[in-house]
Amino acid sequence: MPNASASGAKLEVRGLHLWRGERHLLRNVSFAVEPGELLQVAGPNGVGKTSLLRCAAGLLPVESGEIFWRHQPIAAQRDTYHSELAYLAHVNALKVDLTARENLLFGVGIRRSVTSEEIDQALARVEIPHCRDLPVRSLSAGQKRRVAIARILLTRPALWILDEPITNLDVGGIALFERCMATHLEEGGMILTAAHQSLLAGRSGVRTLELH
Numbered sequence: 001m002p003n004a005s006a007s008g009a010k011l012e013v014r015g016l017h018l019w020r021g022e023r024h025l026l027r028n029v030s031f032a033v034e035p036g037e038l039l040q041v042a043g044p045n046g047v048g049k050t051s052l053l054r055c056a057a058g059l060l061p062v063e064s065g066e067i068f069w070r071h072q073p074i075a076a077q078r079d080t081y082h083s084e085l086a087y088l089a090h091v092n093a094l095k096v097d098l099t100a101r102e103n104l105l106f107g108v109g110i111r112r113s114v115t116s117e118e119i120d121q122a123l124a125r126v127e128i129p130h131c132r133d134l135p136v137r138s139l140s141a142g143q144k145r146r147v148a149i150a151r152i153l154l155t156r157p158a159l160w161i162l163d164e165p166i167t168n169l170d171v172g173g174i175a176l177f178e179r180c181m182a183t184h185l186e187e188g189g190m191i192l193t194a195a196h197q198s199l200l201a202g203r204s205g206v207r208t209l210e211l212h
């Protein structure tokens with residue numbers, strides 16, 4: 001179970017501005033994501049979706065504006081904030097020389113102790129149990145993405161920040177990941193995502209923020 005619903009979990013972005021070189025990329029962006037909600041950031045290539053997600057994750061400093069987690073500025077609680085979120089970028093941040101199992105053992109192990117049974121269950125949930133003992137460099141792009149998703153499932157953070165999460169997933173993989181996201185929301189989790197395709201469209205608690 002995520003710890004999201006425990007006590008006042010909420011991500012709030014207020015009046016965010018970001019310049020990239022000469023370009024005023026993000027102009028007064030504000031939003032909030034509460035337990036059970038998914039906010040999808042949409043817009044054309046280069047509009048600033050990844051930049052916004054990186055700001056929200058505390059990975060890119062903002063020129064002005066404020067980001068709050070549990071009603072406190074993230075700058076004042078960086079370690080706590082990062083311990084409660086998972087950031088899935090375009091690249092999966094896996095160690096390619098290690099097996100899928102080792103990646104999960106060590107990747108999740110820095111957050112919490114994890115058993116072999118839990119790892120096996122997570123790999124079964126993302127439907128790649130046969131990849132368990134293969135080095136990640138030998139996996140396909142979609143299989144690597146599934147290992148990265150398994151890492152999020154095992155880490156169990158309250159807030160998922162996902163940049164183009166369904167990249168390289170096949171139709172079955174997209175459906176699988178949407179089920180994982182729906183379960184996370186039902187358990188009180190929160191999701192901020194950038195995607196060119198709508199995810200969990202029509203579900204209650206799912207909104208879109210269009211960047212221009």
Ligand SMILES: Nc1ncnc2c1ncn2[C@@H]1O[C@H](COP(=O)(O)OP(=O)(O)OP(=O)(O)O)[C@@H](O)[C@H]1O
Pocket residue numbers: 020021025043044045046047048049050051052194
């Ligand atoms: N490190 C950087 N330094 C300077 N400019 C950057 C940097 N990273 C991105 N940019 C610029 O910021 C703008 C927004 O990039 P960003 O990756 O946030 O867009 P995006 O909406 O996620 O695009 P896409 O849909 O193609 O993934 C682009 O014009 C890009 O060139």
